[in-house]
Amino acid sequence: MSWEPVIGLEVHVHLKTRTKVFCRCPVGFGAGENTQTCPVCLGFPGALPVINRRAVEWTIKLGLALGCEIAQHAVFARKHYPYPDLPKGYQISQYDLPSCINGKMLLPTAEGDRVIGIVRAHLEEDAAKTIHVGGRSGRIGGADYSLIDFNRGGTPLVEIVTAPDIRSADEARRFLQLLRQTVVELGISDAEMEKGALRVDANVSVRPTGSDELRTRTEIKNMNSFNFIARGIEAEVERQIGVWDSGDEVRQQTYDFDAATGTLTARRSKEEADDYRYFPEPDLVPVEPPADLVEALCAELPELPAERIRRLEAALDLDRATVLVTGGLDRLWGETVAAGADRTAAANVIANALVGAGVDLGAVSPAELAKLVGARDRIPRTAFDEAIAKLGDPGFSAEPYLTQEAVADSAELEPIVARVLEANPGQVEAFRNGKQGLLGFFVGQVMKETDGKANPRVVSELVRSRLEA
Numbered sequence: 446m447s448w449e450p451v452i453g454l455e456v457h458v459h460l461k462t463r464t465k466v467f468c469r470c471p472v473g474f475g476a477g478e479n480t481q482t483c484p485v486c487l488g489f490p491g492a493l494p495v496i497n498r499r500a501v502e503w504t505i506k507l508g509l510a511l512g513c514e515i516a517q518h519a520v521f522a523r524k525h526y527p528y529p530d531l532p533k534g535y536q537i538s539q540y541d542l543p544s545c546i547n548g549k550m551l552l553p554t555a556e557g558d559r560v561i562g563i564v565r566a567h568l569e570e571d572a573a574k575t576i577h578v579g580g581r582s583g584r585i586g587g588a589d590y591s592l593i594d595f596n597r598g599g600t601p602l603v604e605i606v607t608a609p610d611i612r613s614a615d616e617a618r619r620f621l622q623l624l625r626q627t628v629v630e631l632g633i634s635d636a637e638m639e640k641g642a643l644r645v646d647a648n649v650s651v652r653p654t655g656s657d658e659l660r661t662r663t664e665i666k667n668m669n670s671f672n673f674i675a676r677g678i679e680a681e682v683e684r685q686i687g688v689w690d691s692g693d694e695v696r697q698q699t700y701d702f703d704a705a706t707g708t709l710t711a712r713r714s715k716e717e718a719d720d721y722r723y724f725p726e727p728d729l730v731p732v733e734p735p736a737d738l739v740e741a742l743c744a745e746l747p748e749l750p751a752e753r754i755r756r757l758e759a760a761l762d763l764d765r766a767t768v769l770v771t772g773g774l775d776r777l778w779g780e781t782v783a784a785g786a787d788r789t790a791a792a793n794v795i796a797n798a799l800v801g802a803g804v805d806l807g808a809v810s811p812a813e814l815a816k817l818v819g820a821r822d823r824i825p826r827t828a829f830d831e832a833i834a835k836l837g838d839p840g841f842s843a844e845p846y847l848t849q850e851a852v853a854d855s856a857e858l859e860p861i862v863a864r865v866l867e868a869n870p871g872q873v874e875a876f877r878n879g880k881q882g883l884l885g886f887f888v889g890q891v892m893k894e895t896d897g898k899a900n901p902r903v904v905s906e907l908v909r910s911r912l913e914a
């Protein structure tokens with residue numbers, strides 16, 4: 446029997462408002478522990494929350510970008526659970542009446558747009574941060590003691606919940622990359638995963654291909670890189686298929702994915718909504734945004750990443766368009782092409798060489814970049830790499846690099862190519878047996894032998910003609 450994954454995501458995004466969601470403490474990463482607190486976010490009795498207007502507006506703005514209906518009456522609730530990083534004993538969160546519902550995001554693919562439903566997007570407060578000291582990989586099990594930093598408590602969080610419309614780990618990753626870029630471009634979050642500003646839980650189940658049933662799902666918690674998420678989902682899909690195939694049943698369960706070992710560890714049984722004893726927060730009024738505010742926020746929306754991928758695809762191809770747009774690189778690409786660079790070559794240089802070199806993209810001159818793109822096959826690789834690394838320097842000029850010439854003389858390169866092929870008989874045989882990808886290996890070896898001074902295009906032609914002779 447063949448199986449189909451059914452995946453839904455819950456994405457938490459920190460909003461980069463100046464202050465917290467229910468008090469006036471500053472929001473920020475990296476301040477000294479417990480320096481950004483007050484009676485409200487420390488949960489002192491009698492302290493009253495006041496909603497941050499900007500956090501509400503940004504939640505609505507995100508909802509609009511995701512095609513959601515904006516509620517004219519949203520309500521905050523208390524979600525009860527006891528934990529040391531939650532001093533009130535409850536988290537304030539929108540629950541049955543969230544600000545944004547029934548949206549969708551279009552995910553461009555080669556087979557057309559995949560529609561991923563957005564069930565809801567709601568505003569809530571983040572908990573404080575517990576730091577487990579000692580023990581293994583920062584988990585509570587085996588720790589010597591734990592510390593709590595209340596700076597994070599009360600940071601505004603938007604939780605975005607998708608419908609179970611995602612069908613593979615790779616699709617989950619592409620959805621998240623697009624969502625992350627959307628959030629960044631709306632200017633509401635830096636969405637930096639390494640700082641915990643974008644956190645993802647995945648709900649995973651499998652079903653026989655072609656069926657429309659929904660089987661028992663499990664949840665994978667708190668994954669903090671796109672690749673970990675994809676690998677965690679893959680591991681869980683594989684585990685569930687094994688369970689069903691062996692005649693057993695998948696049980697509802699929450700897992701942590703350890704990216705270092707590739708293993709899933711069961712955490713605790715999943716709570717049901719009843720366990721949280723939700724009730725409306727009596728200290729906050731309902732959120733009732735006036736129609737003209739919603740209209741104004743809608744008018745502020747920029748052209749969104751999914752639309753730009755479709756527009757760029759016409760000039761490029763889907764994969765390159767996706768890499769450029771989700772990396773926030775498409776504007777620089779457009780300006781570089783306008784300055785005379787070849788479309789595909791410019792995309793390759795920007796997405797590979799430039800990003801890999803860690804250059805400050807905001808400081809790059811498209812005109813100078815276009816000159817380098819045009820000269821890439823002509824000048825020595827070392828000169829090209831050096832120029833790329835310096836592109837962000839103030840007053841950078843490509844001219845000194847453009848006058849250098851890579852060695853393109855076949856007579857000079859032939860003996861080096863011959864030497865490299867002789868030294869790697871195994872790879873030569875593999876290439877002749879169809880492993881065409883090894884061409885890059887041979888070219889790389891020749892480049893190494895020439896200290897990067899050879900013209901890679903000429904080398905590649907020489908290698909090919911010798912091996913195919």
Ligand SMILES: [Zn+2]
Pocket residue numbers: 465468469470481482483484485486487599
């Ligand atoms: Zn506070």
